[in-house]
Amino acid sequence: MKPPEVDRVAASRAAVAARRARASVKRAVNERRLSAVAVLDTALSSTESVEATMRVRDLLLSIPGLGPVRVDRIMGRLEIAASKRLSGLGVHQQQRLREFLVKRAPRVEQPEQSRLVVLAGPTAVGKGTVSTYIRENYPEVLLSVSATTRAPRPGEVDGVSYYFIDDDEFDRMVAAGEFLEWAVVHNKSRYGTPRTPIDTALSAGRSVLLEIDIQGARQVKAAMPEATLVFLLPPTWEELVRRLIGRGTESLEEQERRLTTARVELAAQDEFDHRVVNRDVQAAAAEVVELMQIQKAIDLHGKE
């Protein structure tokens, strides 16, 4: 049976995005902004991650100083076939590769300080666009994938945009303590941040970005006071309304509900550590990432 057109278009768009994201991870390893061990750890902690679909050979080739001849010799020694992807490794292969990477791979040049950044702000301010831009252009930052009970919108991919789950599964995850935070957003659906991928990334020294609502941001600050809270602002209120209506994917009733939430959310900006105005996606993304690095430098300085 042929999949419907919309599914095929979404699938091919997802494949292109995945390829681009893998290239960007490799570039980060090559430029020593990201360690190869962190890439392996992410791949093993989430089979849905971009890293999981990366070939072992490509990861090794992205390490500065390793050419194809040496990489093939190393893969032979590690007993890993040339076509293997990170998610397809057996337990012993994982161990051998990890040992090799820890010993061989150069250290990343940036200080490896754990950092959790929460990006919040009113509805339609462009948090999703800014965080997607960060995921695609700054692979050293892990963008957390939330779970939600709302239905997918056209083009959204399960495991990439969100984990789309039903109420029973959400209840189970809440009861099992699997969320770092969760909230009912727009008085409607539930959204939550799975805890495990974040703990794994932070302990591997990666920066983590959460794009969540303000109630979630408050919960994260309470649970992890070291988290940095960033509030994304629209250039003006009129611009926010224009963006909200312009999206055109929600009913009038839904738009009204979102405007009400946005007014309340804007009032909370003073609770945040930093404010970033979203005039231009690229500039706003760079500012958020820069905040992570400034914060790292302050932390390091503080320890001297």
Ligand code: 5GP
């Ligand atoms: P949307 O349904 O438009 O994708 O998202 C609606 C809102 O839910 C956005 O403000 C988004 O930031 C928020 N959200 C997404 N994931 C989470 C989450 O894991 N926790 C919380 N608290 N809010 C989330």
